[in-house]
Amino acid sequence: MKIKGRLTYAGSSRMYEATFECKGDRFRLLAADGTDIATGAVSDVRFAAPVGRTPRRVTLPDGALFETDQLDALDALNPADNTLHRAEAFRPRLAGFVLATMLAVWVVWRYGVGVLVAAAVWLTPPNLARILDEHTLRSMDRFVLEPTSLAPDEQAALQGDFAGLTDALTAAEGHTPMRLKFRSGAMGPNAFAMPGGTIVLTDELVRLSDDPDMIAGVMGHEIGHVTHRHSLRQIYRALGIYAVVGFLAGDTGPVLESLLLEGNLLLQLAYSREHEFEADAFAVDIVHRAGFDPHGLVRFFDHLTEMGLNDPLPSWGSSHPSHERRVEVIREQIRMIGAR
Amino acid sequence: MHDPSCLRPRRVLFHGNAREYFGIWIVNLLLSIVTLGIYSAWAKVRTNKYFYQNTEIADRRFDYHATGMQILIGRIIIVAGFIIFQLLALVPLALLVVIIGFLFLFPWLVTRSLRFNARVTTWANVRFNFDGKPGRAFLVYLLYPVLSALTLYLAYPFADRARRRFVVGHHLIGRSRLSFDSGIGPFYMAMLAFVGVVLVTLALTFAGTIPTLMQLFSDGSFRVNRGFDGMESFVWILVRAYIGAAVAFVLGGMVYAAMMRNIIYCGTKIEGGHALHSDMPVGGYVWVGLSNAVVVIMTLGLMLPWAKVRMARFLAAHTQVMIAGDLDAFIGDILPEGGAFGDAYTDMEAIDLGLPA
Incomplete structure (x- = not known):
């Protein structure tokens, strides 16, 4: 699986075209001309937690940053638990979260404030x-x-x-x-x-x-x-x-x-x-x-x-x-x- | 040095959308309430990540690297400090010590906050940094404003400019320093606009209450007010005065903020010959702010994500980077961030650090 993206070295703003490739538990980062930039174990690569539809990012052990717009392809490689990201997706079940939040706000309003007040009066x-x-x-x-x-x-x-x-x-x-x-x-x-x-x-x-x-x-x-x-x-x-x-x-x-x-x-x-x-x-x-x-x-x-x-x-x-x-x-x- | 006429403008792009942010926001809110506020530290990080990562300059994105744990620890320290401060303030002699201690602590917290926020921010894998010192912060955040008050705020624009110079001028992107300079004229214009808007709004709101006030005081005493235990109509007049003043200051504040943002961006240069530019229409900013507020209230807060995304898009659309050559040459080092308590402090006290949004 080849993922096209952009590479910036640690602490540098210069950007290069690059391709990220995974085979088993090894990864390869290739420059636009096909030469190797880096290789190593996938477990040494740090996957950033996905947020919304922003470009997905991986940080190599030396601090270089690879960034891609092929979100799903990179998410599939990310070994971390993405429950939070999936929960945030705009799907019908989000309506349930809205209701739960409204209920929670009401509880805070009705009881939480009272508890705070009692504590403050006591103090x-x-x-x-x-x-x-x-x-x-x-x-x-x-x-x-x-x-x-x-x-x-x-x-x-x-x-x-x-x-x-x-x-x-x-x-x-x-x-x-x-x-x-x-x-x-x-x-x-x-x-x-x-x-x-x-x-x-x-x-x-x-x-x-x-x-x-x-x-x-x-x-x-x-x-x-x-x-x-x-x-x-x-x-x-x-x-x-x-x-x-x-x-x-x-x-x-x-x-x-x-x-x-x-x-x-x-x-x-x-x-x-x-x-x-x-x-x-x-x-x-x-x-x-x-x-x-x-x-x-x-x-x-x-x-x-x-x-x-x-x-x-x-x-x-x-x-x-x-x-x-x-x-x-x-x-x-x-x-x-x-x-x- | 590049010839300024060769600067190429690049607009700042904001890619976020309300639908997507809504999901992030509602999950943040729910988890924050359910965990009695503890999760709000992580919620702040996630929100910032969403907005930073969706902001693009010249094909490169920003990112926010603070962790929820850093923010949480910072908040716990600040809350504990705040409680100790309150308790000490009850002892008359300790109060003096606490106030003097605060004069030293405040500038230190402000510089720590600016430094933390700079160091957890990257653009194109290059970190920002802030190297302002507390001594100077004491001058621009405490001493100069107090001195300008002695001139009835006539000299306030000078104090404000000194503060902006301090904040912008001690920021670095990688090893390249930012700098800010501007004539004093625009600062006075902004202050004049603020005072003008406040006075006109106050005049308009109070014109309506003058007949009532005249009637009330016509025979030398408040006649309307007679509720048992109430003071209601007295309170009612105070409420109206308060609302009028609040509206005036919100409007004036928005006009001032919009003009200030243009002044600061247009006066900011980045080492390497680049510059920032902002051409935000003041009326447009006020409109977005006011209509956002109306929509959010009408929807009981559910449209807040939409309002925030709309504002971010509006600000980005009116901000440019003037590029000399290209933006490839920024280099920097990774520096330790230090604790987040400065950030927690300025967050909680809602201190305007003078950083333009």
């Missing part, structure tokens, strides 16, 4: 989250928040209620020391929790009504976010997906890279429905344990609905469940507690 030193809180609050103070205008005795009363709630936490729930801060400013009636246990109430929220049970309900909800480590999970989830997408997609070209990675980060940071329900449920429970009326939270939502303050984000960003649905779930839970 996070508690004071790191606290430092994070301080930085975030400082920059929010600079740009969006203003100092509170609540009277000191008003603040003290709320701090008292807050302490009542945190005292009711079990040791497992109180893994992160929590602090209550007051601010006012552009955000309107609002409350939020940060991963390190900092909870912020706005003056506008406190002034919605002088119903301590209602404010306790809101505080309980935020304590729930901290106890369930929601914000930390969300940050890690976003980063985890960022890493997984980056790793799976590899080099995707100029536009897609930013789109996939940064767009995804944004989507993941949007609030999650499950987290809100979880925090609501926790609020009802902790408020009840601390001796407040769990209906306060229901009154809070009714209040918001009355004021026409429903979910302000349209369509895709709307991951906050509707007030009616939340109230329904909370009422059901209160009924269960009452029955206990």
